[in-house]
Amino acid sequence: MLKYQSIQELVSAAEERGLKISELVMLDQAEAMEQTPEEIYERMRRSFEVMRESVAEGQKKDLRSMSGLTGGEGYLMKQYAESTNGGLCGDFLSKAIARALAVAGCNAAMGRIVAAPTAGSCGILPGCLVSLHEDRGIPERDIVMSIFTAGAFGMVIAANSSIAGAQGGCQAECGSAAGMAAASLVEVMGGTPSQCGDACAIAIANQLGLVCDPVAGLVEIPCIKRNVSGLMIAFSSADLALAGVGPKIPVDECVDAMREVGNALPAALKETAGGGLATTPTGVKLRKQVFGK
Amino acid sequence: MNVFDIIGPVMIGPSSSHTAGAVRIGRVVNKLMDGQTPEKLEIVLSGSFAQTYRGHGTDRALLAGIMGFRSDSAEIRDALEIAKERGISYEFIKRDIPGAHPNTARITYTLADGSTGSAQAASVGGGNIRVDLINGMKVDFSGESNTLLVMHLDRPGVIAAVTTLMRWEYADLNICNFHLSREQRGGNAIMTIEIDNMPPETLIEDVRKLDHVTNAMLIRRL
Numbered sequence A: 001m002l003k004y005q006s007i008q009e010l011v012s013a014a015e016e017r018g019l020k021i022s023e024l025v026m027l028d029q030a031e032a033m034e035q036t037p038e039e040i041y042e043r044m045r046r047s048f049e050v051m052r053e054s055v056a057e058g059q060k061k062d063l064r065s066m067s068g069l070t071g072g073e074g075y076l077m078k079q080y081a082e083s084t085n086g087g088l089c090g091d092f093l094s095k096a097i098a099r100a101l102a103v104a105g106c107n108a109a110m111g112r113i114v115a116a117p118t119a120g121s122c123g124i125l126p127g128c129l130v131s132l133h134e135d136r137g138i139p140e141r142d143i144v145m146s147i148f149t150a151g152a153f154g155m156v157i158a159a160n161s162s163i164a165g166a167q168g169g170c171q172a173e174c175g176s177a178a179g180m181a182a183a184s185l186v187e188v189m190g191g192t193p194s195q196c197g198d199a200c201a202i203a204i205a206n207q208l209g210l211v212c213d214p215v216a217g218l219v220e221i222p223c224i225k226r227n228v229s230g231l232m233i234a235f236s237s238a239d240l241a242l243a244g245v246g247p248k249i250p251v252d253e254c255v256d257a258m259r260e261v262g263n264a265l266p267a268a269l270k271e272t273a274g275g276g277l278a279t280t281p282t283g284v285k286l287r288k289q290v291f292g293k
Numbered sequence B: 001m002n003v004f005d006i007i008g009p010v011m012i013g014p015s016s017s018h019t020a021g022a023v024r025i026g027r028v029v030n031k032l033m034d035g036q037t038p039e040k041l042e043i044v045l046s047g048s049f050a051q052t053y054r055g056h057g058t059d060r061a062l063l064a065g066i067m068g069f070r071s072d073s074a075e076i077r078d079a080l081e082i083a084k085e086r087g088i089s090y091e092f093i094k095r096d097i098p099g100a101h102p103n104t105a106r107i108t109y110t111l112a113d114g115s116t117g118s119a120q121a122a123s124v125g126g127g128n129i130r131v132d133l134i135n136g137m138k139v140d141f142s143g144e145s146n147t148l149l150v151m152h153l154d155r156p157g158v159i160a161a162v163t164t165l166m167r168w169e170y171a172d173l174n175i176c177n178f179h180l181s182r183e184q185r186g187g188n189a190i191m192t193i194e195i196d197n198m199p200p201e202t203l204i205e206d207v208r209k210l211d212h213v214t215n216a217m218l219i220r221r222l
């Protein structure tokens, strides 16, 4: 049985047994949950299906959030990507950006999503993985399996740091999501277990200190667009790890640093809408627009 | 914790801690009431819950959970209206609960027969929760395992009676966590027993028949 107390534990166990991290985790979780591996694979496959449905829902033209502050981002980005042949980022990445926006927008509109690890950061993993499936032709089975790796890394992060904006700031939500997604990407592209850990380390290190400052306290501004930066960091971190440009600080130490930084952040920057973008003149104006005071 | 606590829940947005977690807190109260519809609800919101509940639909989510809906139910959006239709009178109060986790709610209900009960719980991230108080008594469970709550009078031998019953009549049940709390010596007490596997309904009936047990309930994995 795995303990999920460190990412190194997962990497070493996978390497010793000559398995992918996802294979190891699926077997372990099946045992822990007293289900067959097929049953929990099927549950994960269903989660991936919901992710794809949220992409479709979020790319609808007239989708608006409950507050009316946001909406239509996924649609606009998709239009732009198609009409400009990929804009600046290129075809693959610009479509991935559109998907991350779409899922985050679906969430803000009280649509159905898979928290990964949270609702605020729910666009990063689907943005990465639906893109590899639909635009790179990676088989569904490989994609679904890689989500077990992302989930296992998330379990360690939750245990040793936090995945809640209210406790650790946005580094704990979008930072964790990017770290998890980066690990998935590396595994799908054939990287080693230790490269999965490297990619996660780089992604977390690149978002340390990111504050949680939602305008009007709503999971919309800046959350929706932070799913895009999280996605870009996930892709670039995965590429760095695969290229052999490893992190200088090992992944578990990065997770510890995230916890310490999270503890040091004042409450005003941890989901209370008491600072950062939330208290800018425009942030305040938007809040008044929604709540009338 | 398992991998679907991180990749999941499948939920209605916008916030795992303020919407999905709030539904789960509501569901604890639904189980406490045995699925009955309350006449009156007083819901105290503390910390970040108090400051941002309206925009996240935390109020809708708590009510939806109390009415038995799940965190992926489309009804969450309309929970305020559904509660009114069902004749539930509810009040949200913003008040800081000292020492509580930033996302904490305390819910007190009154049923048609005048009986009351309460639960205090925190949404600790990713839609996961921790229940801190039931009827004013300290408990500590997450709803991740099946949880047996036994309300009883603080008398010698009650704990042994419960565990002996489980040992001999329900031998395959494995306890993964046990917590006892009481108001005062000889007064009301509550056992929180988290169980790995799913106990059959008959366990509750059998526990209720034991001496000095005033009530028992099972909160299935939320």
Ligand code: SF4
Residues within 6 Å of the ligand: A120, A121, A164, A165, A166, A169, A170, A171, A173, A174, A211, A212, A213, A214, A218, A219, A220, A222, A223, A226, A271
């Ligand atoms: S800013 Fe806060 S609410 Fe928004 S995604 Fe980041 S952690 Fe979540």
